[in-house]
Amino acid sequence: MNIGEASEASGLPAKTIRYYEEIGLIRPRRDTNGYRAFKAGDVHKLAFLARARALGFSIEECRALLGLYEDETRASENVKALAQEHLHRVDTKIAELKALRATLDELIAACAGDHRPDCPILADLAAGNASREENGGAN
Amino acid sequence: MNIGEASEASGLPAKTIRYYEEIGLIRPRRDTNGYRAFKAGDVHKLAFLARARALGFSIEECRALLGLYEDETRASENVKALAQEHLHRVDTKIAELKALRATLDELIAACAGDHRPDCPILADLAAGNASREENGGAN
DNA sequence: GCTTGACCTTCCATCTACTGGAAGGAGCAT
DNA sequence: ATGCTCCTTCCAGTAGATGGAAGGTCAAGC
Structure with a gap:
């Protein structure tokens, strides 16, 4: 072959x-x-x-x-351990993405998205505002 | 500086x-x-x-x-469009990871994780079984 | 004046997991 | 002999940094 x-x-x-x-x-x-x-x-x-x-x-x-x-x-425990470790990483990644998603969603909702230059998304990026992850959007 | x-x-x-x-x-x-x-x-x-x-x-x-x-x-619409595109990608990624997580979780649950060699995880990998994503675990 | 140490510079290599493409050999049909 | 497809190796590039070597700069201390 x-x-x-x-x-x-x-x-x-x-x-x-x-x-x-x-x-x-x-x-x-x-x-x-x-x-x-x-x-x-x-x-x-x-x-x-x-x-x-x-x-x-x-x-x-x-x-x-x-x-x-x-x-x-x-021993199947070795396989299982590998899989569990991986599952844990996947869970962590999902949690990160969800938090990130919540922030993005808020910012997008706050942005008019029209012809004017005012933009909460840019304002947030410029402010380095991390508070949205702390309070607002629960996962 | x-x-x-x-x-x-x-x-x-x-x-x-x-x-x-x-x-x-x-x-x-x-x-x-x-x-x-x-x-x-x-x-x-x-x-x-x-x-x-x-x-x-x-x-x-x-x-x-x-x-x-x-x-x-x-125009803030340009910023918003970029952010929305990104949000969409994040959503896609989250969905992929969730599906994957469900499969991993099933496999791990099915594995005894003891000293014996029998292992459903390896059996699944060897079978190339994709059906778990299709039926079983709803997201 | 000289050394020490912290800081800075550039350049090159390495990481993950491939992917693309060039240059050329092998096999088969006409 | 020609053409076509498949195979080979080798080199480069992707994203987004990160690590380290070799060496310049600067302020402090003796």
């Missing part, structure tokens, strides 16, 4: 597959012509990586997950 | 201030010794940038906002 087919089968761009080989996530054999030869197991790993990346795991976490996946003596 | 004080006053690291000068967001004068000499206006702009970046505006959006800020003949 050449890289084109592997790309098709895994859903990852060929460029990305080459990159994953470069950083050691996969090690496909090579044909005599130098072309990468992907076995079913390689494609399986690529799909695993695609899914893990889609869930937001970093490359290094994917590397660890792949290692655990291939380790028949793994 | 040297870069250290400007950093202190604006809340931005000196490295970042140099970077902002490099990409043309600010243009502080230079003293005869080559040191950057920040005026109150420069520091004001830096604080403006710090606040805009904290609200998640991209550098190019910050450049545009700064331009509008300095343009006394601006």
